[in-house]
Amino acid sequence: MTRSSALRRPACRLALVIALFAAALTTSLASVAVDQASAAATSPATVIVTDGGGFLTFSTQITGVVGDTFTVTNNSGVSIVPTLSGVGRLKVGPQGTQCDTNQGTCLVHDVPGGDVEFTIDVMGSVSFQETGCTPVLQGGEGPCATGSLDILLPQQQTYTVSYGANSGSGAVPVDQNSYDSGDPVTVLDNSGSLVNSGYTFSGWCTTQPAVGSACGGTPRQAGQTFAIIADTTLFAVWLPIAVFVPAMGSVSYDANGGVGSITSTIASISAPVNLATGSGISRTGYTLTGWNSSKDGQGNLYALGETLKMPVGGLTLYAVWGQPTLTLVENTDGLTFQAVDSTYPLWCGEPIPAWGILKKCSSNVNAGSNVTIGAIPSGKKYLAAWGGACAGTSTTSACTLTVTESVTVSATFADNRLSVTKTGSGTGVVQSFVKIGETLFPGSLVCGATCSEDHFPGSTVVLGAVAGARSTFKAWGGACAGTPMTSTCSVTINQAKNVTAEFEKDGLEVTINAPRYGLVASLSPLILCGRFFGVYSTICSVAVKPGQKMELFAAFDPVNFTVTWNQTCGTVSTAGFVSTCEITVPDNGQAPVTVKYECKSPYRSDFEIGGRRIGVGADLSRVSSPGTSIQRACLIGADLSYANLTGADLSYANLTGVDLSFAILTNANLTGANLTGAKLSYANLTGADLTGADLTGAVLTYANLTNANLTNANLNGANLSYANLSYAIGYRR
CATH class of the missing domain: 2.60.40 (Immunoglobulin-like)
Known part of the structure; x- marks a missing residue:
């Protein structure tokens, strides 16, 4: 058809010619399997397109599902082209050119009267329009031949x-x-x-x-x-669930000469099994010691109560019987022996009885036997303790046992010793006497010097106490506790015994921390305790009466020292070189007085020499510390006898009253040291520097001062008898 013939048609009017046939569509879909592979089993009828007086008409309706095909026969006399209005695709079949309506208008199918096969792949509507014709009016009105075909598909599921x-x-x-x-x-x-x-x-x-x-x-x-x-x-x-029935096994028991029985143990193969402990079987005179896989005991041995895995085929175990063993532990301090069951005589230890019984310390016994074990100490010993199977048994009796299994018995013997300890501040002596019958014989204990002695068991010892000078015996203690202090104490020595004897000081006693320097004195009663004109006085105690009043005087250098009294002093006063202590003797008659001298600054006492602390009255005898530096050390009244201080720096040290007898001070630096009243007898001061040292009243008898520097040293009153001053510098006789 030509373009001029299309213009002669009446005005085109788009009309929807296909109604919605939902019921028919539903019926069609119901007959179609859901599986997509069978979706094409039903196909719609052929659609014939005709000329409807200037517009396209359609001869049928489309029903089906996605994947169905339908054929369009164009009898309209014009070429038409489909246009998709919905989503998806509409594909032209093999008789025409395929197109994708998603991209717009398909290619023109320009063969009038030709059949075109379409595949449904769309839900919506499709329009057909004359090829090459453009509508001039909206809604499809115009000279073009158009038509619309609705394709209704079910909702995608x-x-x-x-x-x-x-x-x-x-x-x-x-x-x-x-x-x-x-x-x-x-x-x-x-x-x-x-x-x-x-x-x-x-x-x-x-x-x-x-x-x-x-x-x-x-x-x-x-x-x-x-x-x-x-x-x-x-x-x-x-x-x-598969039920697994395991293979089972059994462990059975044979009394093997005994009587009784034990129930067999049944368990699955490889399951843990606890072997019997023997309850239920017995054998007279024997004890069950284990199990054996062989009746003759030559198989595998198992312990009572042992855990093992059930073996394949099970197991029969035979009782292993044995007699228990009684063993006595030998002790050379005494003898242990079995006293009752003569079937198994045991004698173990020392001494073996003189009637010739051979020493024997171990033997098998019938299970269940009752045996009594005795113990005999040797010499001055006693039975201190039972051990082993007899542990806890009183040492005053024998040990009785029922032997059901192997056991060991031991006996511990100790010295039957009487020991005396003196306590208190006083002095005294404790004397022992051994009582034989009604007669007392002096013992070896004189404490004093010897404070212990050993006795034969059962010995009776009488102790007496004698107080020393200005002392009183106060009390007995230990094994003599409760005995009046006015009486002797009687002790039976059947084991180690300890006795205490307390002695207390009577009267007044003075203690000085620096006796080589300090001096404490009293005129009435007389006290002269400490260094007095180069001589050590030991009148340091005196008998006094309760309530007695007295004064003590301590001489000191207040420039370099301080003096401290203890609390026994009621009133303390200081005047010049003397510190005074006023005392009222307490009711118990005891008045201990202590006097403490200390150096003032710059002298020091805050370090050690050879691991020993320095200070007033310090014991530094035989200390060895060559080359030590103890400048300005406070050593008044200290004992440095036999000390080795070779090359030591003792410059400006306060050595007042120090005992340096036999000390080695070779090449020591004693520059400016205060050695007032020091004792340097036999001291080796070879090459020592004593420049400016104060040796007033020092005792230097037999001292070796070879090459010593004594320049400006103060030797007023120093005793240099027999001193070796060869080549001494600055010394003039």
Whole structure:
């Protein structure tokens, strides 16, 4: 047809010629399987396009589903082209040129009267229009031949997957996804919370199987995939739990010469089995010591109560019987012996009785035997303790045992010793006397010097106490506790005994921390305690009466020293070189007085020499510390006799009253040291620097001062008798 013939047609009017046939479409879809593979089983009729007086008309309706094909026969006399109004694609079949309506207008089908096959892949409508004609009016009105064909398809369907417990308990897995037809689905796993008593989970099934039966449909396992074509429920498959019946074995017991029986133990192979301990069987005179796999004892040995694994074929065990052993531990301090059961005589230790019984310390005995063990100490010993099976038995009796198993018995012997300890501030002597019959014989204990002695068991010892000068015996203690202090004490020595004797000082006693320097005196009564004109006086105590008043005087150098009295002094006063202590003797008649001298600054007492602390009255005798530096050391009244201070720096040290007898001070630096009244007899001061040292009243008899530097040294009153002053510098006779 030419363009001029199209213009002669009446005005085109677009009209919808195809109504919506929903009922027919639904009926058609119902007869079609959901599986896409069978969607093309039904095909719509051929659609004939005719000339409807200037517009296109259609001879039939389209029903079907996606994938169906239909044929358009063009009898309109003009070439037409389809235009897609919906979404998706409309494909022209093999008799024409294929096109994709998603991209707009398809290529012109310019063969009038030709048949064109279309495939439904769209939901919406398709318009057909004369080729090359452009409508001039909206709504399709104009000179062009047009027509519209509605293609109605069902709504695209989605599918779900659910899981059924199939009589199980617990939570099933949940698939939250929605799937289109043909989409792949991954099978979920049972998370472990879905269980069924007596059964084990064995995957899923597309049909519901009976509990205990295999899947009758299509089995699905976790992690597998399948293409979904419909809503799907997968059911749990429950299979019975296999019941394992283990092989069993038995351990049986044979008394093997004994009487009684023990119930066999039955258990599965390799299961742990605790062997019997023997309860239920016995044998006169024997004890059960174990089990053996052989009756003659030559097989495998097992302990009573041992745990083993049940062997294949089981096991028969035979009792192993033995006689218990009684063993006495030898001790050379005494003898242990079995005293009653003469069937098994035992004599162990020293001394063996003189009648010739041989020493024997161990023997088998009938199980259940009652035996008595005795002990005889040797010499001045006593039975201190039972040990082993007799532990806890009183040492005053024998040990009785019922022997049901092997046992060991020991006896500990100790010195039967009497020991005396003196206590208190006083002095005195404790004397021992051994009582034989009614006669007392002097013992060896004189304490004093010897404060212990050993005795034969059962000895009776009488102790007497004698107080020393200005002392009083106050009390007995220990084994003599409770004995009046005015009486002697009688002790029976059947084991080690300890006695205390307390002596207390009477009267007044003075203690000085620096007796080589300080002096404490009293005129009435006379006290002269400390250094007095180069001589040590030891009149340091005196008898006094309760309530007696007296004064003590301490001489000191207040420039370099301080003096401290203890609390015995009621009133203390200081005037010049004298510190006075006023005392009222207490009611007990005891008045201990202590006097403490200390150096003032810059003298020091805060360090050590040879590991020993320095200070007033310090004991540094025989200390060895060559080359030490103790400048300005406070050593008044200290004992440095025999000390080795070779090359030591003692410059400006306060050595007042120090005893340096026999000390080695070779090349020592004593520059400016205060050695007033120091005792340096036989001291080796070879090469020592005594420049400016104060040696007033020092005793240097036999001292070696060879090459010593005595420049400006103060030797007023110093005793240099027999001193070696060869080559001494600065010394003039």
